[in-house]
Amino acid sequence: xxxxxxxxxxxxxxxxxxxxxxxxxxxxxxxxxxxxxxxxxxxxxxxxxxxxxxxxxxxxxxxxxxxxxxxxxxxxxxxxxxxxxxxxxxxxxxxxxxxxxxxxxxxxxxxxxxxxxxxxxxxxxxxxxxxxxxxxxxxxxxxxxxxxxxxxxxxxx
Numbered sequence: 001x002x003x004x005x006x007x008x009x010x011x012x013x014x015x016x017x018x019x020x021x022x023x024x025x026x027x028x029x030x031x032x033x034x035x036x037x038x039x040x041x042x043x044x045x046x047x048x049x050x051x052x053x054x055x056x057x058x059x060x061x062x063x064x065x066x067x068x069x070x071x072x073x074x075x076x077x078x079x080x081x082x083x084x085x086x087x088x089x090x091x092x093x094x095x096x097x098x099x100x101x102x103x104x105x106x107x108x109x110x111x112x113x114x115x116x117x118x119x120x121x122x123x124x125x126x127x128x129x130x131x132x133x134x135x136x137x138x139x140x141x142x143x144x145x146x147x148x149x150x151x152x153x154x155x156x157x
Contacts, residue, residue: 007140009035010054010063012044012080013098014072018121018128022067022098025129030136036063041075044068045083048090063093064147065139067132068115070099070106078109085114092146094139098132 009026013019019037026035036055038044044066046052051060066084070077077097084090094116099106102120110118119135122128 006032006034007064008061009033009065009067009136009140010038010044010047011035011067012038012041012072012077013067013069014039015069018069021125021128022132025132026136029129029133031141033136033140041072041077041080043074044072044080045075048080048084049087062090062147064145065136066093066095067098067135068095070097070101070110078113081110081113081115094143094145096135096139098135 011019011022013022019039023035026033034057036047036057038047038054043052043054047054047060048062053060068077068081072080077099081095081097084093084095091114095114096117096119097110097115098119098121100121107118117135119131122131
């Protein structure tokens, strides 16, 4: 499968170690996908709303899933989440917050803004990898959205 037919995941993360762990988990235990990374909130904003390309993609398209850290430079994760949910073209994209914050106020604010899932990053390496694999498998293989309508799981089978 090539990137035009695989589900597209936008990972918004400024921590290089966490970025590499997510890449590893997606390579080894998640259905075929194309993973692109925005390293700050502004880069994610430019990709989603201005069509600025990331990670050498050959064609711009909206992601099938956004993995979003909250603590980002330039533009924070909450600001990106709010913009995603307030814009018709991006409103239905599943957004999973994957963050080191386990503060109740962050959880509550994310759900008020319309996040689909809030997952604290496990500190343990193996648990982190397994958590990301489960997120990917659920959102890319099991879950259906108005935009993917099960196309990726059907192609894989």
